Amino acid sequence: MMASSFQFALQNLRETKVWKSIFRRGPANTNRTRSLAIFGNLFLHWMPVKAREKSLRVRASYYLGSISFILFIVLFVTGILLMFYYHPAAPQAYRDMKDLQFVVSNGVFLRNMHRLAAHLMVFAVFWHMFHVFYRGGYKPPHEFNWVVGVVLLLVTLFLSYTGYLLPWDQLAFWAVTVGTNIISAMPFIGNKVRFLLLGGNIVGENALLRFYVLHVVILPLVAFVLIGIHFWRVQKDGGLTVKPKDEDGRE
Template sequence: MSDLFEKLRATKAWKSVFRSGSFSHNLGKSMAIFNNFFLHILPVKSRVDSIRFTATFYLGFISFCLFLILALTGIYLMLYYHPSVPKAYWDMKDLQFVVSSGVFLRNLHRWSAHAMVAVVFLHMLRVFYAGAYRPPKQFNWALGVILLIITLFLSYTGYLLPWDQLAYWAVNVGANMADAAPFIGKKMKFLLLGGNTIGENTLLRFYVLHCLILPFVASIIIGIHFWRVRKDGGIQPLFSNKKKND
């Protein structure tokens, strides 16, 4: 079996796709990681301690997976959704009643969104208790905080899109919270709603934020976040540091 894979890895096609060859020596194995777009996020060599489940509980990875699920289901939902006042709510109803697997995908999107907020928050806690905000990872911690805010904002903008009473009043509360900010509150609310009250403009604004601007910004920052994990190191359990110091 392993011989078969060795032969396969020796073919030109394999090499042209994966840019690496034989696994028979450590260099080859290292190159496989190093030359792969997806795998090079991991160091060529990791300590067992740092990839142990309890080290991170894979919370960052789970967040990223949820982000992917949300992007995929979100694109699917976009096919059936009009961000306009007369249509938005009825598109929800159509998803529920006539679109094949519409309910399933909408629920998947919704529960993944809830889960993502929770998991991102737990991820932050884990990082905090591991002390992984300390130098040289301060900047990545800051990026993480920005990503948390983007996650919350994605959740908030998505809440309006069903255009039902729950959505309307939730966004009303949110907008009034912005309004309460000193000095710039009024302007912020106006900017957020695209007017003085929730309406067609707000729906369109939230839709563009939810489907385009926020995911785009999030994707870029997630990329940098990963890159900095790779460069600065991720969570290194405290006890291993202690051991070193001893």
């Protein structure tokens, strides 16, 4: 009795829109479903059996997701190298930035490469999301991928924002002050969120430490997990939208 109830509940769950947006196809237990699994897999079959020549042309909007991921890797590597010369404490953080500029060999190049990659990544992710929205990539059955992409966009913006405070100069201090004051204007929870971000009521050393931990540990881990989910979903979809056919082969 309990097993049948569980099977019934599982079947109802599989019929929901959320489940179908994540798991596009059922088990590959027939020749057709096995073929769909191969044709729709990014690794097993890069292109469909037949494709229009127009769809194979390289456009300016191609590879935006890959470009964003490459920039993320550049940020990850340069960020680790910058951590060797940085202390998340006031006023040492500002002195470390000056040492990178005047003392450390190639320090300016390393810091500017990290900063430029951050700006380009925000631009690339925005462009990628705009292109997906313009082409209708958010429509069924790709809703789940669109939601993951929106969360990745928010994580990218928050990564950029948390990294803004780390130089601990006047521009960073007042930019974060203005930003957190805007957050405090949210109804009911604004002041609590601001206090949680800053670790107090002012932009001080607690805020610098919290932004540092968010920037180098928590948000990159979240981004890696979301990128993995996003990439898994893309390789499951394979860029194909195949309409099911009945027993007679008609769509």
